Amino acid sequence: xxxxxxxxxxxxxxxxxxxxxxxxxxxxxxxxxxxxxxxxxxxxxxxxxxxxxxxxxxxxxxxxxxxxxxxxxxxxxxxxxxxxxxxxxxxxxxxxxxxxxxxxxxxxxxxxxxxxxxxxxxxxxxxxxxxxxxxxxxxxxxxxxxxxxxxxxxxxxxxxxxxxxxxxxxxxxxxxxxxxxxxxxxxxxxxxxxxxxxxxxxxxxxxxxxxxxxxxxxxxxxxxxxxxxxxxxxxxxxxxxxxxxxxxxxxxxxxxxxxxxxxxxxxxxxxxxxxxxxxxxxxxxxxxxxxxxxxxxxxxxxxxxxxxxxxxxxxxxxxxxxxxxxxxxxxxxxxxxxxxxxxxxxxxxxxxxxxxxxxxxxxxxxxxxxxxxxxxxxxxxxxxxxxxxxxxxxxxxxxxxxxxxxx
Numbered sequence: 001x002x003x004x005x006x007x008x009x010x011x012x013x014x015x016x017x018x019x020x021x022x023x024x025x026x027x028x029x030x031x032x033x034x035x036x037x038x039x040x041x042x043x044x045x046x047x048x049x050x051x052x053x054x055x056x057x058x059x060x061x062x063x064x065x066x067x068x069x070x071x072x073x074x075x076x077x078x079x080x081x082x083x084x085x086x087x088x089x090x091x092x093x094x095x096x097x098x099x100x101x102x103x104x105x106x107x108x109x110x111x112x113x114x115x116x117x118x119x120x121x122x123x124x125x126x127x128x129x130x131x132x133x134x135x136x137x138x139x140x141x142x143x144x145x146x147x148x149x150x151x152x153x154x155x156x157x158x159x160x161x162x163x164x165x166x167x168x169x170x171x172x173x174x175x176x177x178x179x180x181x182x183x184x185x186x187x188x189x190x191x192x193x194x195x196x197x198x199x200x201x202x203x204x205x206x207x208x209x210x211x212x213x214x215x216x217x218x219x220x221x222x223x224x225x226x227x228x229x230x231x232x233x234x235x236x237x238x239x240x241x242x243x244x245x246x247x248x249x250x251x252x253x254x255x256x257x258x259x260x261x262x263x264x265x266x267x268x269x270x271x272x273x274x275x276x277x278x279x280x281x282x283x284x285x286x287x288x289x290x291x292x293x294x295x296x297x298x299x300x301x302x303x304x305x306x307x308x309x310x311x312x313x314x315x316x317x318x319x320x321x322x323x324x325x326x327x328x329x330x331x332x333x334x335x336x337x338x339x340x341x342x343x344x345x346x347x348x349x350x351x352x353x354x355x356x357x358x359x360x361x362x363x364x365x366x367x368x369x370x371x372x373x374x375x376x377x378x379x380x381x382x383x384x385x386x387x388x389x390x391x392x393x394x395x396x397x398x399x400x401x402x403x404x405x406x407x
Contacts, residue, residue: 052150052164052353053126060100061344061352063337064120066113066130066140070105079132080105082327083154086366087129089321090337097344099337106131110139121147127352128152129336132329134160141165150352152336152372154329161376166357168332168370170306170380172204175283176211176252178304182384182396183250183281189217191281192248194239194264196227196255204254204283212252220246225264232263240271248278250302256284257292265297275300287385287392294390304382306367307398314366331366339363339372361402368398 055061065087069080084103091099102123104116113136117128121144128144128151131137137153138160144151145164153160156169183191191212195201201224209219221242225235243251251273255261265280279300286292286303314334318326342363343351350356354374362371362379370380384396 051148051355052350052357053148054349054353055126055344055351057344057347057349057351060098061340062100062124062126063102063340064117064123064125064128064130065101065103065333066106066116066120066128066132066136067103068106068108068132070107070112076108079327079329082330083130083132083333085322086318086326086330086333087337089318090334090341090366093338094341095345097341099341101337106133106136108133108136110135113137114139114143117143117151120144121149125149127340129333129340130154137165137167150354150357152339152357154332154336158375158377163376164354166372166376167378168336169329169378170382171377172207172254172283173211174378174380175304175382176204176208177215178382178384179252179281179283179302180208180211180215180217183302184215184217188249188279188281190220190247190249191217191252192221192223192239192243192246192250192278193219193252193254194223194225194243194268195253196260197224197231198227201227201254208252208254208283220248225260227260229260229263232260232267236264236267236271240268240273243268243273243278250279250281252281252283254283256282257286257289261286262292262295262298265292265295265301267297269295269297273297286387290392293387293392298387299390301387302395303385305385307381307383308394311367335363335365335370338365369401371402 065084067080067083068076087101091101102120104120106113106116113131117140120128128140128149130153131140132154134155134157137151137155141151141164151165153165153167154169155167156171157167158171158173161167193205193208195205205222212219223239223242225231253261253264255264269275275297279302280298282301282303285305287305292298314331315326318330343356348356358372358374362369368381370378372378381398383394383398385392386395
């Protein structure tokens with residue numbers, strides 16, 4: 001799944017220098033790649049054609065929660081526990097709606113996920129929340145489609161969305177749409193795309209190109225680099241020359257602060273890219289390592305993030321309830337239950353059908369409003385942040401409602 005998720009082992013940088021940022025990023029390249037690929041298997045889109053189960057408004061809604069537990073690995077167990085905790089926290093916030101939640105472990109294996117989904121349907125599940133990985137979500141969607149059951153997966157991989165499968169994770173396209181639209185209003189119309197030469201980079205590149213063009217901008221060039229420290233050093237001169245030569249007003253990047261972005265930003269700056277006239281624009285959460293904001297090459301850079309106030313409130317409440325911080329994906333599980341509860345509260349027997357799940361007004365989630373689209377993707381309201389004088393500043397808050405144009 002293309003979860004734009006913070007690194008599971010986020011770096012802690014005591015003092016920022018270009019050399020240190022390069023050294024830290026090089027150490028965690030392998031971790032970032034493994035975490036992404038393990039969670040982002042590209043598969044054939046899930047089977048579709050169903051509308052979804054009807055419910056009895058006077059009875060509990062039967063929800064199956066598929067989590068990545070059962071592998072024996074501490075990391076997967078921690079994610080599973082955090083997802084379940086967040087889901088139960090959301091259940092406590094529902095008014096007049098009772099959720100019958102049953103939890104199934106997938107062991108991060110598509111075959112087991114399929115088996116657990118079949119068992120959940122046999123147990124009476126009316127909708128499935130999860131699983132985590134794209135391959136598993138795709139398998140689950142195919143398995144439960146004949147039973148007319150919809151799936152709200154934790155993935156953000158649009159390749160598996162559609163039919164009876166909806167992805168809850170924030171997609172690259174959703175982020176790039178927000179940034180491209182904002183940049184256009186600031187007069188930034190000519191963009192160069194620089195992406196790491198891996199799966200995440202390729203998907204991010206395509207999302208950015210689509211967003212730029214749909215918002216009236218121009219892609220003046222696309223440059224790639226190997227996902228390694230030396231690869232960035234070797235390619236930086238050509239990327240900088242392409243940006244400057246094409247008159248790029250902004251450089252859209254796909255990398256993140258736990259990977260190659262600090263090296264790329266520093267190298268491009270060293271090669272003569274002026275961040276005041278050609279700022280970086282990102283589709284990942286740069287606030288995952290706020291220290292990166294001190295790098296000269298990151299100045300004036302633009303990225304998107306969730307509503308910081310709501311995000312902090314969710315995190316604080318979770319910590320108070322469970323005595324530890326939530327996993328970065330936990331809020332998505334909260335959102336799934338919140339959406340199911342909000343629809344069930346209407347008293348509509350078709351609350352879990354595609355027509356209801358894709359209502360235009362959306363839902364209030366843990367970190368802001370969101371809505372599901374008929375194609376199985378989603379739209380999340382995001383704030384726009386900019387790095388100004390070594391600090392991250394919110395320059396446009398997240399919308400509180402969806403407008404007619406989808407904003």
